[in-house]
Amino acid sequence: MLRLKVSLDNKLVAYAEDTKGDEIYTVYVIDIETGTPVGKPLVGVTASVEWAGNEALVYITMDEILRPDKAWLHKLEADQSNDICLYHEKDDIYSLGLQASESKKFLFIASESKITRFVFYLDVSKPEELRVLTPRVVGVDTAASHRGNHFFITRRSDELFNSELLACPVDNTSETTVLIPHRESVKLQDIQLFIDHLAVYEREGGLQKITTYRLPAVGEPLKSLQGGKSVEFIDPVYSIDPSESVFSSRILRFHYSSLRTPPSVYDYDMDMGISVLKKIETVLGGFDTNNYFTERKWASASDGTQIPICIVYRKNLVKLDGSDPLLLYGYGSYEICNDPAFNSSRLSLLDRGFIFAIAQIRGGGELGRQWYENGKFLKKKNTFTDFIACAEYLIKNCYCTKEKLCIEGRSAGGLLIGAVLNMRPDLFKAAVAAVPFVDVLTTMLDPTIPLTTAEWEEWGDPRKEEFYFYMKSYSPVDNVKAQNYPHILVTAGLNDPRVMYSEPAKFVAKLREMKTDDNILLFKCELGAGHFSKSGRFERLREAAFTYTFLMRALSMLPSVGSEQS
Structure with a gap:
């Protein structure tokens, strides 16, 4: 199994490789233009690796029972033994996860159990400084992203069981504003941020939905969101997944398929409310979706x-x-x-x-x-x-x-x-x-x-x-x-x-x-x-x-x- 991440300047690629299926990976860095290795590989790590700028990586290692428990900062060309441990989760109920914001300006390290998730953040320009974004509260599950001068946080608890969406200033994380309140009939599953838009992945009545909103200009106050556009789909039952999109664009890219529709890539114009099919997987043997x-x-x-x-x-x-x-x-x-x-x-x-x-x-x-x-x-x-x-x-x-x-x-x-x-x-x-x-x-x-x-x-x-x-x-x-x-x-x-x-x-x-x-x-x-x-x-x-x-x-x-x- 192979997973890869490209550096912010598009000059290097880090890829995690597992050749046995035991989910213990080795991470290699190569120069994209020449294909030459950069530094020594990182061994005994998980598949979670992200760029902290163009000269450092953040990655996660596991303990003896294969629980992801430590997050590390690695400077390119440095030996792995000299890497900085950013966080060690000692509670064996919890495991660590790693994610980059769509803006690529922050990394989020989350410690999570089946019912609790709390988040740290680091600015990629100062990757040695790991800070708390959401505190550990048993039964509260949070996830985060970033746009402009705000963090966006989804939060679930026993009372808010289908999640709500909050925003808080980067320089004052305790000052939160509810953008999308909790709804008993709609599950807020994921979000995707753009410089001018927000895409919300939801579920209602067992079916997936995508709703998009235009956001105020960066620097303007964020208030509750109104008047979202919903993406339309062609089958009675289907599957949709987010795809990596360009942060500065108004185009949302997503993957779509159904039991009779091959995997497809759509570009959705969040201003015009129009979906365009960009690619559909070729199925050999005279396949015709209308036969099913x-x-x-x-x-x-x-x-x-x-x-x-x-x-x-x-x-x-x-x-x-x-x-x-x-x-x-x-x-x-x-x-x-x-x-x-x-x-x-x-x-x-x-x-x-x-x-x-x-x-x-x-x-x-x-x-x-x-x-x-x-x-x-x-x-x-x-x-x-x-x-x-x-x-x-x-x-x-x-x-x-x-x-x-x-x-x-x-x-x-x-x-x-x-x-x-x-x-x-x-x-x-x-x-x-x-x-x-x-x-x-x-x-x-x-x-x-x-x-x-x-x-x-x-x-x-x-x-x-x-x-x-x-x-x-x-x-x-x-x-x-x-x-x-x-x-x-x-x-x-x-x-x-x-x-x-x-x-x-x-x-x-x-x-x-x-x-x-x-x-x-x-x-x-x-x-x-x-x-x-x-x-x-x-x-x-x-x-x-x-x-x-x-x-x-x-x-x-x-x-x-x-x-x-x-």
Whole structure:
């Protein structure tokens, strides 16, 4: 995996490289024009690196359990052993992050847990001076950027659960003005600043939005924002992501895709309110977006909560009479939004008559902060029952039958798959659990392994009795039973620092011992990869092909092994 940052004068590039998948990086600096190295590489660091001017870098290192805990200032040509430690976060619940402002005049170092985030700042012209911007207050989450003589701060708390936007003068950070107040139905997700404009990324009713505002001239007072323009999108369900834009421009660049629209780059004129398509990814094989249909449906959870499902299929192949194969994907953790984005590999399934669906279950962030809060800690089982409700909805409404329903999830989504397999193995024909977090209790009881201490604010601390027994009641390894299970594929990465390969291996061993059926149970461990699988384009295609072959084999959609056609 490779990540790079270009210096402010566009003469040098710093790039972070991880060749094993263990997320421990080496940072190199090279001259862009000549390609010659500048100084010695920085070793044992995270991918977070930013330029502090044109002659220094700020980067972050990790402790023995791979928690990002120290921020450093590195002068080019100097030896790494002489670098200045700007901040050391000693509380093992917190990890450090690093971000540059759009103006490139400030860097922000944030220390964050799952519920708290506080921010330091440094002026790139005086990078040795790290100052507090927002203090540490448990339960308050802040993020910052800069324009002119103001910092812009998003702030979330228990009362302001969907966040508000504040501004404060650079020379008086305690004097704040509310620019966008908290709204119960709209989640303020991110902002992007320009010299004359502000772009706000929001979520409402499970859908993403971009609203832009024209700002007063630099130096003039900032007041509450009115009359924003909203960007329009072409699909009923879609995915949008910010892109790096020119700070001095009125053009906002963003990435767009949907379940049927390939990744696209748009330039949006924030004064004119017009979007222009600049680039769309080429999809080979005669692809035509008009051949595919996308929609959003809502399933009723056991407590009456409505759960959104995003669906795509090829119009001329799917009958919607229950006879079609369907792959249901889920995640539902960490407030991560599982938005409906394009995947060219997935066309291989759609063009064989598959329906693909995403269950946007609680524990994710699609419908705001409360959606997340209602799927964590002692409410984690809502994530699993929501997914089961989505599966039952799709069966009831003739998208598929139990004999045609396949499910998939990765990482915490693999926990989801393991849990629902134990709860309702009769509901599914085949399941894919990729790098699955399935030994929840054992992992959360061991603070000496990566991520555990920080994860207590996501899953709970099992050293406390109520969390111990609740987690034990759904942890997949601890709930494998002597019962029939569907066809199952489990994957792992030998170098994975997030979910150690021993977890899925233990889950598979328990299934082999306990299950009472003769269905397929495969365990595939990548010996040269980590949590995010192999990084090469062809390696990823091979991985997708392996997974799809497993699903089609489970559904008897491929010739039998050894036949003349195989």
